[in-house]
Amino acid sequence: MFESLDSRVLLTANFGTVQASTADFNDDGIPDSISNIVNTYDAKGNLISQVGEDDADGDGTVDYIYSTDLTYDVHGNQTLYSLEYRDPATADLLYRESQLSSYDSHGNLLTSTYEGDWDGNGTVDYVSSHVNKFDSRDNLVTWTDESDFDGDGIIDLRSGATNYYNKQGEATSWVYEQDSDANGTVDYRSSQVNTFDSKGNWTSAAYQADFGADGTADLLIGQVRKYDAQSNLISWTYTSDYNADGVIDYTSSQASSFDQHRNLIAYHWQEDIGADGTVDTVEDAVFQFDAHGNALASEITRDSGNDGTIDFRYVTSATYDNHNNVLSFSSEVTTGFGFAYSVTNSYDQKGNPISNTSAYDFDGDGTYDLQFASTTEYSSHRRYFRPN
Numbered sequence: 270m271f272e273s274l275d276s277r278v279l280l281t282a283n284f285g286t287v288q289a290s291t292a293d294f295n296d297d298g299i300p301d302s303i304s305n306i307v308n309t310y311d312a313k314g315n316l317i318s319q320v321g322e323d324d325a326d327g328d329g330t331v332d333y334i335y336s337t338d339l340t341y342d343v344h345g346n347q348t349l350y351s352l353e354y355r356d357p358a359t360a361d362l363l364y365r366e367s368q369l370s371s372y373d374s375h376g377n378l379l380t381s382t383y384e385g386d387w388d389g390n391g392t393v394d395y396v397s398s399h400v401n402k403f404d405s406r407d408n409l410v411t412w413t414d415e416s417d418f419d420g421d422g423i424i425d426l427r428s429g430a431t432n433y434y435n436k437q438g439e440a441t442s443w444v445y446e447q448d449s450d451a452n453g454t455v456d457y458r459s460s461q462v463n464t465f466d467s468k469g470n471w472t473s474a475a476y477q478a479d480f481g482a483d484g485t486a487d488l489l490i491g492q493v494r495k496y497d498a499q500s501n502l503i504s505w506t507y508t509s510d511y512n513a514d515g516v517i518d519y520t521s522s523q524a525s526s527f528d529q530h531r532n533l534i535a536y537h538w539q540e541d542i543g544a545d546g547t548v549d550t551v552e553d554a555v556f557q558f559d560a561h562g563n564a565l566a567s568e569i570t571r572d573s574g575n576d577g578t579i580d581f582r583y584v585t586s587a588t589y590d591n592h593n594n595v596l597s598f599s600s601e602v603t604t605g606f607g608f609a610y611s612v613t614n615s616y617d618q619k620g621n622p623i624s625n626t627s628a629y630d631f632d633g634d635g636t637y638d639l640q641f642a643s644t645t646e647y648s649s650h651r652r653y654f655r656p657n
Contacts, residue, residue: 299327300327301326301327302323302324302325302326302327303323303324303327304321304322304323304324305321305322306319306320306321307319307320307321311341313341313345315339315341315345316339317338317339317340317341318336318337318338318339319336319337320334320335320336320337321334321335321336322334322335322357323335331357332357333354333355333356333357333363334354334355334357335352335353335354335355336352336353336355337350337351337352337353338350338351339351342372344372344376346370346372346376346378347370348369348370348371348372349367349368349369349370350367350368350370351365351366351367351368352364352365352366352367353365354389361389362386362389362391363388363389364386364387364388364389365385365386365389366383366384366385366386366387367383367384368381368382368383368384369381369382370382373403375403375407377401377403377407377409378399378401379400379401379402380398380399380400380401381398381399382396382397382398382399383395383396383397383398384396384420392420393420394419394420395416395417395418395419395420396416396417396420397414397415397416397417398414398415399412399413399414400412400413404434406434406438408432408434408438408440409432410431410432411429411430411431411432412429412430413427413428413429414426414427414428414429415427415451423451424451425450425451426447426448426449426450426451427447427448427451428445428446428447428448429445429446430443430444430445430446431443431444435465437465437469439463439465439469439471440463441462441463441464441465442460442461442462442463443460443461444458444459444460445458445459445460446458446482454482455482456481456482457478457479457480457481457482458478458479458482459476459477459478459479460476460477461474461475461476461477462474462475466496468496468500470494470496470500470502471494472493472494472495472496473491473492473493473494474490474491474492475489475490475491476488476489476490476491477489477490477513485513486513487512487513488509488510488511488512488513489509489510489513490507490508490509490510491507491508491509492505492506492507492508493505493506497527499527499531501525501527501531501533502525503524503525503526503527504522504523504524504525505522505523506520506521506522507519507520507521507522508520508544516544517544518543518544519540519541519542519543519544520540520541520544521538521539521540521541522538522539522540523536523537523538523539524536524537528558530558530562532556532558532562533556534555534556534557534558535553535554535555535556536552536553536554537551537552537553538551538552538553539551539552539575547575548575549574549575550571550572550573550574550575551571551572551575552569552570552571552572553569553570554567554568554569554570555567555568559589561589561593563587563589563593563595564585564587565586565587566584566585566586566587567583567584567585568582568583568584568585569581569582569583569584570582570583573605578605579605580604580605580606581602581603581604581605582601582602582603582604583600583601583602584600584601584602585598585599585600585601586598586599587599590618592618594616594618594619594620595616595620596615596616597613597614597615597616598613598614598616599611599612599613599614600612600613604633606633607630607631607632607633607634608629608630608631608633609629609630609633610627610628610629610630611627611628612625612626612627612628613625613626613627621645622645623644623645624642624643624644624645625641625642625643625644626640626641626642627640627641627642628640628641
């Protein structure tokens, strides 16, 4: 027999645009939470409103109601989002937030403004705005953010970035600046320079941060990446100089292998935390695929002390039908500190989940302390979730 799961959803049903759920958190047969949601969609299938009510303690009295409204432009971009929470007894506002957005003819986000009345007293408590600018190739050239933390109409924080591109549209560098108190003086600056090969693969990055924006770098990070003839990323090396004194403080690297279909089949990752030449952590992974590129199995192991003892192992397996639809997926985790779990899910030919089994070993004694199983049944209009 399976032991009871402390938190359990007993029934969830979808009736077109209506969602209803009941939860029994202590498994005593008495609902602890009840919620109902009504969704409305436009002719294009976009969600335009959502109205819900929640009985958070399951006592039969609705504790709060909420409503969401959304609008879209002719291209389907969301232009308005608003959310309100109200007291069901008095209809008094408890919380309100909204966001207005605008786009160019290519669907690029140009502006976005957020306002929040977080205590429902009718006064805006927080305002933020975001502005993007794009070039003729839809590359994001600049963006700026402004925040008013207390809604008094005075900007408290400004930040922004400028991106630079080559003729191929590759982002060769960027500069970020922040004015933490919005007094007109930059307090923080960071930047990065990137290189690319003839195929457009990102081959290196050099990042630096100037915490006081005084012109002196305080942090340096570098990365070098290599690719094979098929542009698969076969290796990378990462280095960090925490105080920009010219001495590397941390390094990590990874080497990867791919099959003829460009599926990642293995990698080896390692890190040297003090950059003293001694590897401190290693991680290895292998992946298996069928002829259709479906992931059949994988195993990831980590040795956190590089002492030859596996501290973490993650194993998965999957099966498929003749149409490459996943029929089952299983995963298992074991750790060096005792915790372990396994999960198996199965699906119908439409990809809908039909069963789940989960087991957990909290103390690492090899015996599962908690097990849970459920099945999901479908009809033409309803979905039932049944704990076993």
